[in-house]
Amino acid sequence: MLNNLHVDDDRGNARMTRPAEQLATDGVTVVRGFLAPDDAADLRRTVYEVYALLTSSQHVPNRRLATNFRVWDGVWLKALPTFLRRDRPDLADHYERARRLVEAQVKRTLGNEWRFFPKRSYFRRHLGMGKKVGWHIDADGATIFKVAASVINVWLPLEAVGGDLPSLEVVPRSHTIMRGVPMLTGAHRARDDAFVSAAGESSSPQLQLGDALIFDQFLLHRTQNAGSSDAVRTSCEFRFVRRSVPSLQTLSGWARYHWNAVFSSDGALAAAAKRCLDTISPVKQ
Numbered sequence: 471m472l473n474n475l476h477v478d479d480d481r482g483n484a485r486m487t488r489p490a491e492q493l494a495t496d497g498v499t500v501v502r503g504f505l506a507p508d509d510a511a512d513l514r515r516t517v518y519e520v521y522a523l524l525t526s527s528q529h530v531p532n533r534r535l536a537t538n539f540r541v542w543d544g545v546w547l548k549a550l551p552t553f554l555r556r557d558r559p560d561l562a563d564h565y566e567r568a569r570r571l572v573e574a575q576v577k578r579t580l581g582n583e584w585r586f587f588p589k590r591s592y593f594r595r596h597l598g599m600g601k602k603v604g605w606h607i608d609a610d611g612a613t614i615f616k617v618a619a620s621v622i623n624v625w626l627p628l629e630a631v632g633g634d635l636p637s638l639e640v641v642p643r644s645h646t647i648m649r650g651v652p653m654l655t656g657a658h659r660a661r662d663d664a665f666v667s668a669a670g671e672s673s674s675p676q677l678q679l680g681d682a683l684i685f686d687q688f689l690l691h692r693t694q695n696a697g698s699s700d701a702v703r704t705s706c707e708f709r710f711v712r713r714s715v716p717s718l719q720t721l722s723g724w725a726r727y728h729w730n731a732v733f734s735s736d737g738a739l740a741a742a743a744k745r746c747l748d749t750i751s752p753v754k755q
């Protein structure tokens with residue numbers, strides 16, 4: 471059974487559940503029926519209503535909520551409750567209930583130490599192949615590592631994916647490799663095909679409404695190359711964080727991250743040098 475965290479062995483010692491174990495070894499796990507059918511349908515309805523509300527809103531007071539929605543049809547969950555509470559308290563209650571359910575399921579499936587991380591959680595509406603996201607890890611691609619060392623994405627598609635609509639394509643076990651690879655800090659934080667095929671074989675799981683794909687922030691993944699140009703797929707990216715004792719690997723990751731942020735050709739030092747040069751020798755018109 472997937473839902474018990476502590477399975478006792480013959481001597482009564484607790485060990486990890488299969489999803490927790492698989493998440494640790496493969497960096498990714500699929501949990502079928504993560505949400506019960508009614509709960510999944512409620513979540514879907516709620517997310518669709520949030521999209522309808524944001525689409526029809528003349529003014530969204532929170533700037534980051536408004537910008538994410540305008541630029542990539544993303545809904546930033548940190549600002550969502552306050553926005554809903556003001557205009558649609560009924561929808562705020564529905565969202566809160568769904569979020570709590572997801573959190574309870576994460577704790578039950580993976581352990582009590584995981585906490586919801588709204589600052590890096592979103593709904594995403596993927597409109598056609600134009601919005602396809604290329605190969606990346608969330609650690610640098612979604613600037614997660616900057617904020618926390620141990621983070622997972624509980625990815626819940628609100629339509630069946632892996633057939634007509636794109637699932638996520640993942641490279642199992644790539645999280646171990648990627649923890650040892652310098653993170654990207656510039657505007658382009660994608661990895662190319664050659665890099666990814668050297669990291670291992672990929673797979674694109676078929677998922678139904680209610681299934682969850684849960685993965686580590688260092689796992690290589692992208693939007694599956696599937697679906698027509700007018701495909702619409704909506705999904706939830708609920709990220710969860712846990713306290714972790716900083717390991718040597720984590721500390722060297724931090725060091726590498728900040729080293730890159732300062733010294734790379736598009737990092738802070740390069741930007742400062744450019745500003746300085748621009749001041750000394752302004753471009754002639």
Ligand SMILES: O=C(O)CCC(=O)C(=O)O
Pocket residue numbers: 594596602603608612623625637638691692693694705707
């Ligand atoms: O929705 C997609 O296709 C990409 C999502 C993604 O990269 C993520 O949830 O981290």
Ligand SMILES: [Fe+2]
Pocket residue numbers: 606607608611612691
């Ligand atoms: Fe991602």
